[in-house]
Amino acid sequence: MKILIVEDDNHTAQFISDSFTQHGYSAQHTSSAEQGLLLASTHTFDVIIFDRMLPNMDGLDAVRILRQSKVSTPIILLTALGEKVDRVAGLNAGADDYLAKPFAFSELLARVNALSRRPPLAHNTITLSLNDLKLCRTTRTVTRRGVTIDLMPKEYQILEYLMLNPQQLVTKTMLLEQIWGFSFDPKTSLVQTHLSRLRNKIDKPFDKELIKTIRGQGYLISD
Structure with missing residues (x-):
């Protein structure tokens, strides 16, 4: 080693x-x-x-x-x-x-x-999967239960980042840095607005919620 x-x-x-x-x-x-x-x-x-x-x-x-x-x-x-x-x-x-x-x-x-002893992280994998949600990084397509979900570019980036860090807390600051490149909090509802839209597409049409809010801390994706 x-x-x-x-x-x-x-x-x-x-x-x-x-x-x-x-x-x-x-x-x-x-x-x-x-x-x-x-x-x-x-x-x-x-x-x-x-x-x-x-x-x-x-x-x-x-x-x-x-x-x-x-x-x-x-x-x-x-x-x-x-x-x-x-x-x-x-x-x-x-x-x-x-x-x-x-x-x-x-x-x-x-x-x-x-x-x-941990398996390698998923950063280099082509397809990310969680429960019945799948994201293909080469075609930038997202499906759930075989249904294709159309995402805007920022919505896709947020989902990809969450799926690269499953079961882990992702804070608003982390999303601002990773998705928008901000090194400061602009004090806007930018993250909340995009997360709401993403949830409406990923979770609302289905009976199981995958994207969860940890009040006062951030978000995580889990099955």
Whole structure:
């Protein structure tokens, strides 16, 4: 198993790297977020361990860049920021797991092993399916129970993003960033309006609701 460690504290990085090596794993280390992004984008790793507080870049931003670049390698954020709000921010940014310092290596090892057993993410698949809903990414067609559903471009992009992240909370901010490219909240009903239209097409004609609102938090798609 190949592991990439992006950590600017050399003592911590050496400890992690040596521990993985002792367990028969291959560990590569860099202290630079930029170098970490380059390695993660151009080499194959089974798991990436990313420090949250790096000198030139917040680890959250690095994770977002990797996910936007369609790098689906499992990522663990390793950081001294262990409050609930920090964990939520890390997971919403696209990390698969979040471990606060100080930590026991046995726990980190268990988390790495768990992530490595997960099936690959769906970012590179052609057809996305959930219950009786299907989305073909090559033809950009959507069907439910065999019935073709006509979607406007933004409605399609929202549905695709939700289906790429099934059973996961997707916030208004995430949709604004991913679909419209906004790095701020324009304080409009843009997201709500498009979600309402999407639901009218995807859910309303059928007897099972797939797109759900988590009040005050965001949306998720689940069967």
